Amino acid sequence: xxxxxxxxxxxxxxxxxxxxxxxxxxxxxxxxxxxxxxxxxxxxxxxxxxxxxxxxxxxxxxxxxxxxxxxxxxxxxxxxxxxxxxxxxxxxxxxxxxxxxxxxxxxxxxxxxxxxxxxxxxxxxxxxxxxxxxxxxxxxxxxxxxxxxxxxxxxxxxxxxxxxxxxxxxxxxxxxxxxxxxxxxxxxxxxxxxxxxxxxxxxxxxxxxxxxxxxxxxxxx
Amino acid sequence: xxxxxxxxxxxxxxxxxxxxxxxxxxxxxxxxxxxxxxxxxxxxxxxxxxxxxxxxxxxxxxxxxxxxxxxxxxxxxxxxxxxxxxxxxxxxxxxxxxxxxxxxxxxxxxxxxxxxxxxxxxxxxx
Numbered sequence: 001x002x003x004x005x006x007x008x009x010x011x012x013x014x015x016x017x018x019x020x021x022x023x024x025x026x027x028x029x030x031x032x033x034x035x036x037x038x039x040x041x042x043x044x045x046x047x048x049x050x051x052x053x054x055x056x057x058x059x060x061x062x063x064x065x066x067x068x069x070x071x072x073x074x075x076x077x078x079x080x081x082x083x084x085x086x087x088x089x090x091x092x093x094x095x096x097x098x099x100x101x102x103x104x105x106x107x108x109x110x111x112x113x114x115x116x117x118x119x120x121x122x123x124x125x126x127x128x129x130x131x132x133x134x135x136x137x138x139x140x141x142x143x144x145x146x147x148x149x150x151x152x153x154x155x156x157x158x159x160x161x162x163x164x165x166x167x168x169x170x171x172x173x174x175x176x177x178x179x180x181x182x183x184x185x186x187x188x189x190x191x192x193x194x195x196x197x198x199x200x201x202x203x204x205x206x207x208x209x210x211x212x213x214x215x216x217x218x219x220x221x
Numbered sequence: 222x223x224x225x226x227x228x229x230x231x232x233x234x235x236x237x238x239x240x241x242x243x244x245x246x247x248x249x250x251x252x253x254x255x256x257x258x259x260x261x262x263x264x265x266x267x268x269x270x271x272x273x274x275x276x277x278x279x280x281x282x283x284x285x286x287x288x289x290x291x292x293x294x295x296x297x298x299x300x301x302x303x304x305x306x307x308x309x310x311x312x313x314x315x316x317x318x319x320x321x322x323x324x325x326x327x328x329x330x331x332x333x334x335x336x337x338x339x340x341x342x343x344x345x346x347x
Contacts, residue, residue, distance in 0.1 A: 008257070008341055008342040008343075008344070009339050009340070009341045009342075010249065010250060010339060010340050010341075010342065011338070011339045012245065012246065012249045012337045012338060012339055012340060013336060013337075013338055013339070014245050014249070014336060014337050015334070015335065015336050016238055016241050016242055016245065016261075016335045016336065016337060017241075017335060018245075019241055019244070019245075020241075095234070095237065096233065096234050097234050099237070129234075129268050129270075130233075130234035130268060132268040133234075133267055133268040133269070133333070133335070155315050155316055158265070158266055158315045159265075159266045159267065159268035159333075160268070162266055162329050162332075163266075163333075187325070188325075190326070191315070191325035191326060191327060192315060192329065193329075194304060194326065194327070194328055
């Protein structure tokens with residue numbers, strides 16, 4: 001009977017993310033062919049992703065387009081459009097992350113042809129776990145952590161913070177009111193990810209934001 | 222007090238991953254048949270909750286025509302190299318520092334894996 005069981009075993013050895021990764025490669029090629037540099041912005045809900053993107057929309061204007069991922073509502077896309085950029089809203093209808101297929105679908109609806117378009121920012125669904133395994137075809141993955149969330153979050157969510165190129169610590173205008181230890185957060189992020197680049201910003205007061213936008217710009221001009 | 226029905230399981234990415242697993246298994250086998258066991262490997266940096274995956278996969282496998290297989294999860298450790306003393310070590314817990322020198326300066330070498338390794342068919346289905 002044991003021998004029968006061994007005979008009935010079928011090896012598969014396939015990465016479960018392989019389908020997503022194929023769509024991510026398609027996205028990377030499509031965007032690369034059009035010379036569009038792509039960001040994937042990941043954080044928990046309320047960390048300030050849309051406020052960061054509103055600043056970026058004012059800085060880059062029509063040179064930037066935005067894909068907004070939310071469980072429901074077009075509210076974030078409307079905020080971005082008001083700030084001066086083309087925006088496409090993906091309503092995931094319950095899913096806690098964007099995958100490369102959903103982004104591929106959105107790209108099919110967007111106008112990627114204007115010659116001035118150089119940058120695509122994808123705002124992921126607010127979540128520190130689920131988006132971390134999904135390559136969307138981005139060139140730069142940004143993890144945003146805001147002061148009210150606490151400085152202990154980096155090692156609690158290592159799948160995200162080990163996979164980012166850039167750590168943005170947002171809401172630094174709240175430093176006098178909170179116990180968040182910025183140096184500790186940076187040290188712990190480097191312990192997962194020694195090459196990570198760090199920006200400390202306040203999207204609300206604009207502190208550090210222009211420096212960040214100029215850094216992003218250096219990657220594609 | 223009765224908590225509101227949030228339909229919360231829809232919000233797990235493990236549900237879509239369970240669908241991806243059945244798609245991979247179906248295409249490897251070329252057919253849908255009841256399975257005895259499904260063997261997977263999950264790394265600590267894959268962002269996957271093994272228990273959520275088990276819950277979702279049990280439902281999805283049944284709906285997709287693969288019966289009620291046992292999901293056997295091989296949970297690996299991440300491999301790291303200490304950037305201060307070059308020691309290589311393994312861990313699931315990223316609060317743990319280098320066992321040789323205590324440094325937390327390190328580079329992660331692996332730990333993101335999530336694979337369907339193999340399936341075992343029910344007797345009489347080979």
